[in-house]
Each structure stands twice: as C-alpha cells, then as structure tokens.
Amino acid sequence: MLSSKRANPALWGLSLAVVLLASLFGRPDIPIDETRYLSVAWEAWQGGDWLIMHMNGQPYHHKPPLLFWLIGLGWSVFGVNDWWPRSISALASLACVLLTAQIAARLWPDRHKVPAAAGWLLLTGIYWLLFSTSVMFDVLLTAFTLLALRGVLDVWRRGGWRGWLWCGVGLGLGVLTKGPFVLLFVLPVAVAGPWWGGERASGKAWWRGLLAAGALGAAIALLWVIPAAIFGGEEFRNAILWGQVAGRVSGELAHRQPIWFYFAAGLVLVFPLVLSRQAWRAAIGQGRQRADSGTRFLACWSVPAFIALSLAGGKQFHYVLPLWPAVALLLAAGWEQGAARRGGLWLLPVVVAGLGGALLAFPLWAGKHWFAAYAGPSWSIGGGLLIVLALVLAVVSRLRRDVLPATLALFAMAVTSVLLLLVVRPFSPAFDMTPLAAKLSQLEKQGVELVHVSAYNDQYRFYGRLERPLSQISRDELAVWFAGHPESRAIVYLKDPADLAKLDADFSRPYLSGGVALIGARSAGQWSALRK
Incomplete structure (x- = not known):
C-alpha cells in the first residue's frame, strides 16, 4: 500500500481527511485571522455583495476575493457551516500533493520513484499540515502556483499551447487568491527557461507563449479588479491597485521583521525533516547535481522568491509556504538516488519522545504559566501517544527504509492529529x-x-x-x-x-x-x- 514506485492519491486524500477531522474536533477557528475571514465571507453572504468584500460594514481591501467566493460557493451547496471553509485548504492541499507528483514526473521522467516520494514528503511538514486545515490563503495560493509551474513544464516537455493555458489560469487565479505574490514563484522560472530547460525553453515561441500566459492571467484577474476599482470607491481602488502591495513590501502595514526572519521560518517549514539526517543527505546530494534540469528548475523557483521575500519589510512564516513543494521535490529526487537510504532515524524520535515526556510531566513545570488552567489528563494521554509514535518510527525506519518518505508523512500526520485532539483542544475555551x-x-x-x-x-x-x-x-x-x-x-x-x-x-x-x-x-x- 505504501508503494515507493507509484503515487497514492486515495491514501493521500484519506490521510488529509483524517487531519482535517482532527482539526475540526481539536480546535475552534483561531482569532484574529480565521475568525475575520469567516466574518468577511458571512457579510458577503448576508448582503449579497460578492464584488466588494466588507468587514464590519466597511469595504475590505486587504485580500482578493477568491477564497471568500469559494466559501460562499460551498455554503450555497451545503448550507452555512463551520467545516466547509477549512475543507477548502484541505482540498487545495490534496491538489498540491497531486500537482507536486506531476511536476516530479515531468522533471525526472525516467526516475519513477520520485513522484510518489515527492507527494509523501510534502505531507511530512507539520506546519504545512496545520495550514492545510486552516481558513487561510497560502495553501490555495500554492495550488495555483503549482498549476502554473506544471503548465510551464508541459510546454517544455510536449510543446504546444495547452501548457501556457494552464500557466495563465494558475497565474490569474493566484492573483485572485493573494494578489501578485504568485508572480514571485512562477515568473523567475519561466524567464530563466533557457538556463534550466535548454533549447526547448527558449526561442520566439517560448517568449510568445509566456506573454500569452501573462496576458491570460492578467485578464482573469482584471475581471474582478476593474469592476471592483470602479464601484469600490477611491480608497478601495488605491488599496487594491497599489497600496496593499506597497504596504506589505515596505512593512508599513504590518508584520515588519528583520531580513534573516525567513531563515528561522525555514526551520519551521521543514520540521520534522530538519531532524532527519536522511533528509539532509538527500538535499545535499541532489543539490550537487548542478547540471540537472530539475535542480536548476527548483533553484529558479525558490532562490529568487526567498531573496525577494527576505528583502520585503512585511514578513510572516506562512508567506514561504509556496516554497515547501520545491523542498519536497529536491528531497524526493535525492532520496530516489539512494542518498538517504543508509541507517534509521534516531534524532527525530528522541525529540518527539522528549516532547511526549514533557507533556506527561506537565504538572511539574506548567503551574506558573497562563495555560496551566487548560492542561489536564488529555496532555498526559497525548504525551504517552507521542512516545509510542516515536518508538514505532524508530523501529519502522530501520525495517522499511524503502518506504521511509511515506512513513515520515504518516508519522507527521499522526503527531499533528494527537497534538490537535489532546493538547490543543483543551485550549478551546480561550x-x-x-x-x-x-x-x-x-x-x-x-x-x-x-x-x-x-x-x-x-x-x-x-x-x-x-x-x-x-x-x-x-x-x-x-x-x-x-x-x-x-x-x-x-x-x-x-x-x-x-x-x-x-x-x-x-x-x-x-x-x-x-x-x-x-x-x-x-x-x-x-x-x-x-x-x-
């Protein structure tokens, strides 16, 4: 079932469904972001104005409307509820897994184990899993980023215009999700096509196709931007056309952080793989393949975007989520070459078991902290389960090294579910x-x-x-x-x-x-x- 040779869409979907259920039962929507976005969608639902979003009766120009439209679409089918808005990110996460596997198949068509490994490794990120069950924009943005990048690769491998069509659709929907952020991750890859793709990614046909994709993306976005700018008033128009982008780049709006902020964010993004020597070996091994088209493609995807985000004033950990599939692809390619197959895991199980021990012993250290009132027997149960999961991982990582990416993903999803249901849930009243x-x-x-x-x-x-x-x-x-x-x-x-x-x-x-x-x-x- 945990095949290392083929993708597992059904198991990927089932696994994400389990994490989604753990999230729905384990925590309420978190203020102030999730609660705000749900209220914006509710005001649109209540007032019937899906062109200009509103927050507390005032025009809301901080985010484009696509997520709110999707919430309203689900409510029109299932009725107004709490579970559908979080399901959007879960469905987008599944789309990201499938698209990541497809991108792997196009980058390394002769390496048949890479797509399955890439899909599983994407699901190892606990930070990714948490956002896959949140009412937020970033996993949805990542899905459209991957759609655009897959379109670029389709043109490179097969030629024709269909790939540029998908690229343009991905760009347009990405802009409607979170503004021009999508360009940071797609445009450098397409422009650097001659470097990573050779002759098939250069020439007049390539540049005409790229311009056509950009024009299609702009047309999709302008279908909302133009009427919103006309009917939203001067302040709203200035905000969506310039103010939001300029404010986030400068950090004047919020979330101003130092230039090194995303180096710390990278450790959060890659947890728990950051504690795996196999993952480090895989990344270093594939990173050394500098002449490989796939490695160059991933570099064009991640390095310019990371630098641009680091130079921007406004920073949040989740802004770099669209780079996580690039990391998963790099690791999967290195894993398939055998760079990560030696030895079992020991540091990761030790750290998780240590966390479990801390939860078991919470009465000894939690008493002086504000969250002590919420800690209880469920923390002890959760701590015990984390220790058991750590022991299982240590054993399986030695016995079944051939399916280690899938094992790590299932481990990460199990840890995430335990934390949500037994550690986070007691905090719900707060x-x-x-x-x-x-x-x-x-x-x-x-x-x-x-x-x-x-x-x-x-x-x-x-x-x-x-x-x-x-x-x-x-x-x-x-x-x-x-x-x-x-x-x-x-x-x-x-x-x-x-x-x-x-x-x-x-x-x-x-x-x-x-x-x-x-x-x-x-x-x-x-x-x-x-x-x-």
Whole structure:
C-alpha cells in the first residue's frame, strides 16, 4: 500500500481527511485571522455583495476575493457551516500533493520513484499540515502556483499551447487568491527557461507563449479588479491597485521583521525533516547535481522568491509556504538516488519522545504559566501517544527504509492529529468566539446597542450570525460612550483572567491569555480600574 514506485492519491486524500477531522474536533477557528475571514465571507453572504468584500460594514481591501467566493460557493451547496471553509485548504492541499507528483514526473521522467516520494514528503511538514486545515490563503495560493509551474513544464516537455493555458489560469487565479505574490514563484522560472530547460525553453515561441500566459492571467484577474476599482470607491481602488502591495513590501502595514526572519521560518517549514539526517543527505546530494534540469528548475523557483521575500519589510512564516513543494521535490529526487537510504532515524524520535515526556510531566513545570488552567489528563494521554509514535518510527525506519518518505508523512500526520485532539483542544475555551457571539446575537435581536472597546477584527460577526456592524471606540472613550448610550453593552478585555471575577459583567469568559467581558454602564468604572 505504501508503494515507493507509484503515487497514492486515495491514501493521500484519506490521510488529509483524517487531519482535517482532527482539526475540526481539536480546535475552534483561531482569532484574529480565521475568525475575520469567516466574518468577511458571512457579510458577503448576508448582503449579497460578492464584488466588494466588507468587514464590519466597511469595504475590505486587504485580500482578493477568491477564497471568500469559494466559501460562499460551498455554503450555497451545503448550507452555512463551520467545516466547509477549512475543507477548502484541505482540498487545495490534496491538489498540491497531486500537482507536486506531476511536476516530479515531468522533471525526472525516467526516475519513477520520485513522484510518489515527492507527494509523501510534502505531507511530512507539520506546519504545512496545520495550514492545510486552516481558513487561510497560502495553501490555495500554492495550488495555483503549482498549476502554473506544471503548465510551464508541459510546454517544455510536449510543446504546444495547452501548457501556457494552464500557466495563465494558475497565474490569474493566484492573483485572485493573494494578489501578485504568485508572480514571485512562477515568473523567475519561466524567464530563466533557457538556463534550466535548454533549447526547448527558449526561442520566439517560448517568449510568445509566456506573454500569452501573462496576458491570460492578467485578464482573469482584471475581471474582478476593474469592476471592483470602479464601484469600490477611491480608497478601495488605491488599496487594491497599489497600496496593499506597497504596504506589505515596505512593512508599513504590518508584520515588519528583520531580513534573516525567513531563515528561522525555514526551520519551521521543514520540521520534522530538519531532524532527519536522511533528509539532509538527500538535499545535499541532489543539490550537487548542478547540471540537472530539475535542480536548476527548483533553484529558479525558490532562490529568487526567498531573496525577494527576505528583502520585503512585511514578513510572516506562512508567506514561504509556496516554497515547501520545491523542498519536497529536491528531497524526493535525492532520496530516489539512494542518498538517504543508509541507517534509521534516531534524532527525530528522541525529540518527539522528549516532547511526549514533557507533556506527561506537565504538572511539574506548567503551574506558573497562563495555560496551566487548560492542561489536564488529555496532555498526559497525548504525551504517552507521542512516545509510542516515536518508538514505532524508530523501529519502522530501520525495517522499511524503502518506504521511509511515506512513513515520515504518516508519522507527521499522526503527531499533528494527537497534538490537535489532546493538547490543543483543551485550549478551546480561550479561542472559541461562539459563546460570546451567541450572547451578542441575543442582544442584537432585543435591540440593544453594542460597542467594541479597542481594535475590532470582526471576530464575532460570523459566529453570532450578526446582522449589523458593531460600533468601535477606544478604551478612553468608554465613559463618554455610556453617558450617551446608557442602555448599551460594551465588549471589553482584561489581561488577567482572574480579574473577570471582580467585574460585574453580563457575560464573561477566558480569551487567549486574558479574558473578555460584556458590561453595562454600571461596570465601566470597575473595568477602568482593573485595566490600570
């Protein structure tokens, strides 16, 4: 079943389905990103405006609309629910696995074990698996990046225009997913075709095809951009045409990080393979094949994008997710050549077993931390299971070295599921927006005016199915607000969850490392005193 010679689409899909179920049962949607994107989709669903997205009643220009469209499409089929939005990333992840295997088959057509290994190695990344079950844009962007790159390879191998058609579709849908980010990963590969592809990737036909693919991608994106720019107003138009890109490149919008940030991100992206000497051998062995077209193709895909992302001011770990398939392909090619077949695994099982031991012994070290209140018996069970998984990996890695990529992938998915269901799930009360959102919905139906104190990211709109935006004020404006709106209720936050008991609140609960409460005018003074 775990064949090293052929792809396993059914098993890949089943494995991702298991991780998706673990995510759905193991955690709520995480604020502020996932909760915000769901609320943006809900506002479009509620208001019927799928051209200009809105957040808390205001035009939302931070992301293009494709993910929101896909959420709405699923809701129109299955009804409004919590599981479909996360399923989009899971389906995109499966598409990425299949496309990665197809790219491997085109790069190394005579090396029949590489596609299956590449597919499995893509699923070894725990960071990748977590984003494969999230309401985020990056795995979907990666799928369209891979579609465009596969189109480039189709032209190189087979000629004709069909490959450029798929390249253009991938570029256009990638722009509609996360703006021009897709160009960072595709354009250098296509432009450097003569270097990695030789005569078949050069000449007038190649450049005409590339221009045609770019024109098709631009046309697909402009089908939304032009009407959105016309009807969205000047601020919205400036943001989608220039402001968002310039702000993220400069870091003025958010997430400004030092230039070395993505070197640390690389370790996160490649975990747990970073702890495998077999993986290092495979990467180094294939990396030395400098004349190999596949190695050069991967270099054009990853190196320029990594440099550009590092030079940009705004940085997030998940921005480099579209580079993970390139890493998986490099490792798969090196693995197939035998560079990684010697010896079993020892460091990775030791580290995972150590994590399991720490979970077993959590009463000895967790007591002084804010998350101690959420730790419990499930942590001990999860720790024991991690130790068992580590022992199984150590044994299997020595007995079945021929299927080590598949073994590592199944191990990573098992570890991810254990962490979600037994370690992360107890934290759910600190992240779940539903209880407070239900209270807000009840008050909204009663006609009570609601206000959010401090920056609001629309984290309650979807979960309470709220119909109206929330007013928003600063912390210092609360007394003035209640003077003019004495019957209203305010959503406030506290840094210490223990302070919730000192507040005469209509509703309160833990929130992240602190707490959130719904208060009336009588409690405004109490809250002001507690936050000092």
